[in-house]
Amino acid sequence: MRDAPPARPAPGRPSPLSLAPPAARHLRLVASLPRLPAPFDPRAEPAGAVRLARRLEALSPAEARALAVIEAGFDRARLAGLADAEVLARARAAVAEAPEPAASALAAVWRLRGLAALALRRRAGATAPDPTVLALPGMAGLARRIRQGWLRPGFGLEGPLAAAARAAEETADPLAHWQAALLRESAVLRQAAFPPRFSFAAAVLYVLSWTLVVEARAASADHARARIARALEAAAAPVEEALAAPG
Numbered sequence: 001m002r003d004a005p006p007a008r009p010a011p012g013r014p015s016p017l018s019l020a021p022p023a024a025r026h027l028r029l030v031a032s033l034p035r036l037p038a039p040f041d042p043r044a045e046p047a048g049a050v051r052l053a054r055r056l057e058a059l060s061p062a063e064a065r066a067l068a069v070i071e072a073g074f075d076r077a078r079l080a081g082l083a084d085a086e087v088l089a090r091a092r093a094a095v096a097e098a099p100e101p102a103a104s105a106l107a108a109v110w111r112l113r114g115l116a117a118l119a120l121r122r123r124a125g126a127t128a129p130d131p132t133v134l135a136l137p138g139m140a141g142l143a144r145r146i147r148q149g150w151l152r153p154g155f156g157l158e159g160p161l162a163a164a165a166r167a168a169e170e171t172a173d174p175l176a177h178w179q180a181a182l183l184r185e186s187a188v189l190r191q192a193a194f195p196p197r198f199s200f201a202a203a204v205l206y207v208l209s210w211t212l213v214v215e216a217r218a219a220s221a222d223h224a225r226a227r228i229a230r231a232l233e234a235a236a237a238p239v240e241e242a243l244a245a246p247g
Helices: 022-032 049-058 061-072 084-097 102-123 140-148 159-170 174-192 200-216 221-244
Strands: none
Touching: 022 049, 022 200, 049 200, 061 084, 061 200, 084 102, 102 140, 102 159, 102 174, 102 200, 159 174, 174 200, 174 221
């Protein structure tokens, strides 16, 4: 079973810890967060949802509300089944609420997700990039190059971005695709969290990394394979519907 999202303090009833000065609250919170293993590291377990929620009581009510918006625009479990427009709205809201460097890390993660989505849709037969995907955070600077390089491997990009696009298009195994995506996203978040800081942004980056670790451990390999296959089919569905439409 997937761990439930950490519970947030009830609005209007802040924890006594949340009334301390911000610097003291953030120092105490970040210092209390347990070590977080890598997504597929079997040697250690992440903190449970209840334990993490208790640590997050140190957040102010405004910070807790912002974190809830950020998680809603990041966690795949909460985004599954939503229309592209709703995913876009949540992703943009998450980046807008996140402090730096968490905001830049979120945009980088959505850039990777956007490239993967475009690669999958191109493989399904799309003749041009989806404008909604190009509007995701982090994609604006790549939109022109992707349109111009739509038929080229990796959209004509270079470096890690091209590698991410090619991996999404060339990896036939949905489980391998999902695992690679989680590892890339985890690396982005961990890089943003270094050097260590005692701030709200550090807490945000920890919670997002925790979300990926919990996702990685949520299901058996067979269950994950079937679930990710359904997700990939859903991602390609708009293209298939368009191709099947008359005229």
